[in-house]
Amino acid sequence: MPADAARDAGRGCPPGTTLSWDINDPQMPREPAHFDHFREWPDGYVRFIYSSAEKKAQRHLSGWAMRNTNNHNGHILKKSCLGVVVCARACALPDGSRLQLRPAICDKARLKQQKKICPNCQSALELIPCRGHSGYPVTNFWRLDGSAIFFQAKGVHDHPRPESKSETEARRSALKRQMASFYQAQKRRAREPEVGENQESSGQFNNTSLLENLQLFDVIPDTSFSSPGQTCPSFLNSDIYTAPCDLATFQGHITSSFQKYPNPSIYLPRPPYSYDLAGPGYTSPSAYPTLYKDSSSIPSDTDWVHLNALQYNVNSYSSYESSFDFTSKQCGWKPGLGKLGLEERTEHGQLQATTRCPYYNPELPCRYLVTPSAGGPALQTVITTTTKVSYQAYQGPALKHSSDVQEDSSLSSCSFPSENGPVSICPELLDPPSAVPRAASPMGRTSLKIPGDFWANRPAVAFPQEAAPSRMDGANPWDMCLPGLGSEISFSDRVGLLFGYDSEDF
DNA sequence: GGATGCGGGTCGT
DNA sequence: ACGACCCGCATCC
Ligand SMILES: [Zn+2]
Ligand SMILES: [Zn+2]
Numbered sequence: 254m255p256a257d258a259a260r261d262a263g264r265g266c267p268p269g270t271t272l273s274w275d276i277n278d279p280q281m282p283r284e285p286a287h288f289d290h291f292r293e294w295p296d297g298y299v300r301f302i303y304s305s306a307e308k309k310a311q312r313h314l315s316g317w318a319m320r321n322t323n324n325h326n327g328h329i330l331k332k333s334c335l336g337v338v339v340c341a342r343a344c345a346l347p348d349g350s351r352l353q354l355r356p357a358i359c360d361k362a363r364l365k366q367q368k369k370i371c372p373n374c375q376s377a378l379e380l381i382p383c384r385g386h387s388g389y390p391v392t393n394f395w396r397l398d399g400s401a402i403f404f405q406a407k408g409v410h411d412h413p414r415p416e417s418k419s420e421t422e423a424r425r426s427a428l429k430r431q432m433a434s435f436y437q438a439q440k441r442r443a444r445e446p447e448v449g450e451n452q453e454s455s456g457q458f459n460n461t462s463l464l465e466n467l468q469l470f471d472v473i474p475d476t477s478f479s480s481p482g483q484t485c486p487s488f489l490n491s492d493i494y495t496a497p498c499d500l501a502t503f504q505g506h507i508t509s510s511f512q513k514y515p516n517p518s519i520y521l522p523r524p525p526y527s528y529d530l531a532g533p534g535y536t537s538p539s540a541y542p543t544l545y546k547d548s549s550s551i552p553s554d555t556d557w558v559h560l561n562a563l564q565y566n567v568n569s570y571s572s573y574e575s576s577f578d579f580t581s582k583q584c585g586w587k588p589g590l591g592k593l594g595l596e597e598r599t600e601h602g603q604l605q606a607t608t609r610c611p612y613y614n615p616e617l618p619c620r621y622l623v624t625p626s627a628g629g630p631a632l633q634t635v636i637t638t639t640t641k642v643s644y645q646a647y648q649g650p651a652l653k654h655s656s657d658v659q660e661d662s663s664l665s666s667c668s669f670p671s672e673n674g675p676v677s678i679c680p681e682l683l684d685p686p687s688a689v690p691r692a693a694s695p696m697g698r699t700s701l702k703i704p705g706d707f708w709a710n711r712p713a714v715a716f717p718q719e720a721a722p723s724r725m726d727g728a729n730p731w732d733m734c735l736p737g738l739g740s741e742i743s744f745s746d747r748v749g750l751l752f753g754y755d756s757e758d759f
Numbered sequence: 760g761g762a763t764g765c766g767g768g769t770c771g772t
Numbered sequence: 773a774c775g776a777c778c779c780g781c782a783t784c785c
Contacts, residue, residue, distance in 0.1 A: 313763080321764055322777070330764075333776080359761050360778085389776065418762090425761095 274300070276329055276394040276405040285401050294414060295393070295406045303402040310402040313395045316417045317383075317410060318356040322392070333390040334383035334408070335363070337415040340371035341379040355415035356380055385411045 274282050282302075289301040291309045293316040303310035313319075319332035338354035346352060352371055357363040367380055383390040386408025396403040416424075 320762090322775095323764095323766060323768095324775080325766070327765080331775095332763095357761070358763075362761055392775095 274403070276300070276396055276403055281396070281398040281401070281403055284399075288401065292404075293417065295404070296391075297406065297409050299406050301404045303404060305397060305400045305402050307402065310395075310404065313393075314418060315393060316414060317391070317393075318358060318415050319393055320358045324394075328396060330395040332393045332395070334385070334392070334410060335390070336381045336383040337412050338366060338378050338380050339413070340374060340376055342371065342374055342376040344371060344374040344376065346373050351413070352378075353413050353415055354378070355418065355421045381412045383408075383410055383412055385409045 285302045287302075288304040288307070291303055291307050292299075292301060293309075293314070295301065295315065295317075305311070313330055313332065315332070318335040318337070320335055322331050322333045324331035335356040335358070338352075338356050340352040343351060352373060354366070357366045363380070367378055369378055370376065371378055385391040389408075391406065391408030391410050394403075394405045394407075396405075
């Protein structure tokens with residue numbers, strides 16, 4: 254096939270190092286000239302060869318939520334993308350980012366997950382399926398062969414990146430710790446009710462408040478949740494959207510807690526969703542808080558290792574690898590610029606967004622469009638615009654962009670190509686999918702998207718997390734975020750209730 | 760509990 | 773035959 258040669262040549266890659274093989278070949282390349290560095294967010298029709306010593310490769314890890322899928326081939330592991338879970342109302346988190354949860358891999362767990370509510374606005378959560386491969390989920394293939402692990406991806410994710418696995422795990426464990434300490438606190442309190450009864454408003458309140466938040470974020474079930482004789486029926490019942498004052502104040506706390514965290518998500522004060530269609534309800538990037546400049550908070554670390562999770566978005570940066578990620582350019586993102594760069598990005602955000610939108614999955618916007626009605630997750634405008642844009646047409650700008658952020662580089666270093674690197678951005682982009690009649694697409698959402706992170710580079714999900722698992726008494730990370738909470742001590746009562754009803758199946 | 764792998768089996772093309 | 777996908781089983785953390 255001249256295809257391979259052409260592709261390899263076209264991308265200026267040594268033949269055999271990239272596309273000279275296919276995961277299905279009966280015989281894989283001998284001893285690969287070199288091994289690729291592990292890519293956490295492979296996107297597009299790319300192939301990599303990892304060392305069989307690479308642990309992440311051994312575990313078939315990916316930033317994307319990939320689930321195992323049966324291909325009836327014991328030698329090749331196939332996985333398909335589950336997409337991303339977002340807030341149905343696409344609300345903007347305090348830091349301007351959008352909620353982008355990692356879909357649970359387990360079917361059952363995923364169903365439960367979808368019943369939960371947005372920790373930020375209490376509206377429903379929505380699972381955005383991946384349809385980046387001919388209308389079907391992007392698929393990844395893994396094959397171990399001698400000293401190498403061959404990886405091949407098919408499809409271009411047409412959705413934002415979910416929270417990375419490490420982020421999810423970190424949050425999970427943090428939550429667990431807090432829950433544990435909370436219970437302990439409860440016990441302790443139960444045992445010595447008189448003690449400190451008067452200081453209720455200080456230390457104890459904070460504890461419960463914090464817990465409440467946790468509940469909301471991770472435990473509060475969906476609308477189906479019904480609790481008999483609760484202290485706060487209105488909140489627990491179906492009307493989570495019209496929840497009265499309680500909820501309101503509640504939300505206030507949450508919000509403040511969000512803002513409390515140092516924001517490493519410096520990178521993107523831009524609206525991940527509703528990018529294309531700035532309709533009513535659209536949140537202008539310029540309106541975003543500008544606390545993103547603390548360049549010092551930029552994690553130099555890369556990935557999978559920071560489970561400390563003192564902050565949520567730490568990863569959003571590291572996750573932002575990506576090769577010829579058009580997105581990165583569009584934001585005026587320039588590695589090594591430090592604060593200036595950030596500022597710049599922030600400023601250009603909107604403008605550029607407008608400019609390039611058309612180049613991105615034109616249909617997506619519909620899904621992410623912020624619902625005008627602030628009342629609820631109600632109607633989601635579904636505009637079926639099919640503005641097809643050829644990849645070629647957009648190449649210019651892409652190629653110009655020299656700087657790129659990589660998952661494992663610091664802001665100042667941009668020594669090597671990131672993620673898919675120059676490798677993935679080539680012509681073959683239009684491989685299979687393009688050949689498939691869009692009309693035949695199983696879903697109506699087929700589209701051509703440039704590989705990269707149009708969606709990705711954004712502040713990741715922001716969940717309140719504890720700063721230190723131990724201090725439930727007195728100074729918790731939320732102390733500073735709970736101004737004037739004194740009057741809401743009543744919440745402590747509900748907390749207990751909430752706990753008992755940890756959703757659960759039916 | 761949930762992430763992962765595996766593989767039998769169904770269904771549409 | 774191929775690919776997507778459902779489902780249960782088993783392991784591991
Ligand atoms: Zn929301
Ligand atoms: Zn995907």
